[in-house]
Amino acid sequence: MRLLTHNMLSCNIKGVTNGFPLRIEAEKVVEKQLEINHDFLRNIFPKIDWKAFSDASRIMGYHELPEEPPEPSVLESDAEFLGKFHHALLELHLEEGALICPETGRKFPVSKGIPNMLLLEDEV
Amino acid sequence: MSSRPELQAPPEIFYDDSEARKYTSSSRIAEIQAKLSERALELLALPDDGVPRLLLDIGCGSGLSGETITENGHQWIGLDISPSMLNVALQNEVEGDLLLGDMGQGLGLRPGVIDGAISISAVQWLCNADKSSHEPRLRLKAFFGSLYRCLARGARAVLQVYPENLAQRELILSYAMRAGFAGGVVVDFPHSTKRRKEYLVLTCGPPSLSTAVPGGKGEDGESCSDDESSGDEENQTVSISDRHRPRKKQKINKKGKDRGWVLKKKEQMRRKGNVVPPDTKYTARKRKARF
Numbered sequence: 476m477r478l479l480t481h482n483m484l485s486c487n488i489k490g491v492t493n494g495f496p497l498r499i500e501a502e503k504v505v506e507k508q509l510e511i512n513h514d515f516l517r518n519i520f521p522k523i524d525w526k527a528f529s530d531a532s533r534i535m536g537y538h539e540l541p542e543e544p545p546e547p548s549v550l551e552s553d554a555e556f557l558g559k560f561h562h563a564l565l566e567l568h569l570e571e572g573a574l575i576c577p578e579t580g581r582k583f584p585v586s587k588g589i590p591n592m593l594l595l596e597d598e599v
Numbered sequence: 600m601s602s603r604p605e606l607q608a609p610p611e612i613f614y615d616d617s618e619a620r621k622y623t624s625s626s627r628i629a630e631i632q633a634k635l636s637e638r639a640l641e642l643l644a645l646p647d648d649g650v651p652r653l654l655l656d657i658g659c660g661s662g663l664s665g666e667t668i669t670e671n672g673h674q675w676i677g678l679d680i681s682p683s684m685l686n687v688a689l690q691n692e693v694e695g696d697l698l699l700g701d702m703g704q705g706l707g708l709r710p711g712v713i714d715g716a717i718s719i720s721a722v723q724w725l726c727n728a729d730k731s732s733h734e735p736r737l738r739l740k741a742f743f744g745s746l747y748r749c750l751a752r753g754a755r756a757v758l759q760v761y762p763e764n765l766a767q768r769e770l771i772l773s774y775a776m777r778a779g780f781a782g783g784v785v786v787d788f789p790h791s792t793k794r795r796k797e798y799l800v801l802t803c804g805p806p807s808l809s810t811a812v813p814g815g816k817g818e819d820g821e822s823c824s825d826d827e828s829s830g831d832e833e834n835q836t837v838s839i840s841d842r843h844r845p846r847k848k849q850k851i852n853k854k855g856k857d858r859g860w861v862l863k864k865k866e867q868m869r870r871k872g873n874v875v876p877p878d879t880k881y882t883a884r885k886r887k888a889r890f
Contacts, residue, residue, distance in 0.1 A: 479653070480676050480696040487707030487745075495709055515651040515674065522653075522712045522751075565674075589685055592700035592707055596732045599704050599741075 476569045476588055478535065479519070482528050484590070486576035488598045494576055496527035497583070499534045503571040511561045517550050519564070532563040539563075603763065609729035614660070614681035622661040623687055629663055632719060635796065636664035639717040639757040640671055642785060642800050642813060652714035655749070657702055657758070658721025660684040662693035668717070669694040676713075678702060703738030708749035716746060716756040722799070723760050726767050739771065743778035750803045756780070758799040768797070775801055787816040791871040817872055858883040 486494025525544035532540050539559045549556050574583040574590055581598075584591050604613050622628055645652055651673045656665050659677025661684050668675045675695035679685055685697050700707070703725050725738050746756060762768035772784065780801035788794040800813065861883040868875045 476696050476698075479674065480698070483653075483676065483708050483712050483749075484698075485707050485709050487705050494707065512651055512672075514649065518650050518714075519653060519674075524709070587686075587689055589689070589697045589699050592698050593680070594701070594704050596730075599732070 476590055477565055478531050479564050481531055482523055491578045493578055497574040499531055500573040501535055504535050505568045505570045506566050509565050516557055516560055520550055535567050537563050605724055605727050610724050611680045614684045616683045619683040619687045632663040633667055635719050635759050636667035639759055642757045642798055643715045643755050655713045655716040657718035662688035662691055664719045665693050665695045702742045705741040705745035706749055710748045711751050713749050715754050718758040720761055722758045723762055739774040743775050747778045752804055754803050756801045760797055785815045788872045794872040
């Protein structure tokens with residue numbers, strides 16, 4: 476699972492009002508090369524919750540991203556920043572570990588890169 | 600046994616390892632899936648500016664539909680309930696991210712982040728109650744409600760479905776409308792039993808000109824959602840003069856199958872999507888006397 480998906484996921488348990496962001500427990504992180512596409516990065520940037528994203532990248536062991544959300548103008552000019560953004564967003568994969576709901580502490584295990592988001596009957 | 604997989608077992612059990620393997624070995628399944636996803640993407644009508652979007656694939660299975668999305672240059676997140684199918688997707692090394700989840704429990708996604716959603720042959724599974732805790736109406740409501748929330752405003756969702764009957768289609772569509780979607784059903788090849796495919800084309804937001812539903816393939820300009828009622832109008836009206844005609848005279852008129860009859864049948868077959876030879880001067884020509 477990439478951080479792109481992590482940034483979109485929230486906890487879906489009944490009664491949870493603030494199920495975002497899910498805390499990451501990283502056991503194994505892998506990197507897979509992907510061709511950079513500036514248009515996609517510019518398109519997705521406004522939808523990214525920056526704090527959750529930069530925190531998650533640190534847990535995954537990548538410390539290059541700034542903590543404060545950068546100005547959107549950076550996306551036009553700064554190729555170096557785009558490279559880092561791309562790497563953290565699309566090339567880091569959480570292979571083994573877990574996602575933890577910030578409100579209830581419910582653990583969603585991640586195995587072989589697939590988070591198990593199935594809920595139990597009493598959580599629906 | 601019924602040929603509908605929905606009636607045989609719940610999806611996470613029906614799509615076991617052996618069923619999932621079919622999706623890698625059968626080129627026929629792969630071809631059909633690719634065609635369906637191609638058409639679904641076409642109906643999604645993403646702006647043609649070359650910018651990759653973030654799409655959602657609901658019931659992605661082994662990632663056949665996701666591969667079509669990747670070929671079109673978009674990023675995607677896939678959701679499926681069957682671990683076996685997702686394992687196949689892992690073996691195929693698909694580009695998108697995979698989630699193990701149940702669409703009937705709602706999609707756990709942040710609001711307004713997805714640029715479009717497709718689903719190939721999945722949503723009709725929601726109409727079945729496979730566990731005692733399952734209530735199809737609640738599951739449909741949870742699914743469409745969460746889908747509506749996670750889509751960006753103006754984004755589309757194209758769901759290819761195989762409803763079992765009219766009531767099931769009505770049920771799915773009514774819950775989509777209740778969630779706030781605008782749109783309707785597009786039927787490709789409505790006259791054919793085999794090639795007939797139904798797509799729910801839903802738009803996030805109130806109905807407007809831009810949310811008008813596109814027409815289906817192979818239906819001669821008839822509007823798509825009401826094809827049952829408008830079937831063959833000339834057959835519905837009964838001519839009274841015909842009723843009182845003496846029987847003998849009717850028989851005299853039915854003298855063999857002429858060119859008009861053959862042309863009519865060929866047209867019917869063409870509408871079904873069958874391969875039919877073209878109409879020429881030789882079509883239904885009378886044989887010579889020596890035959």
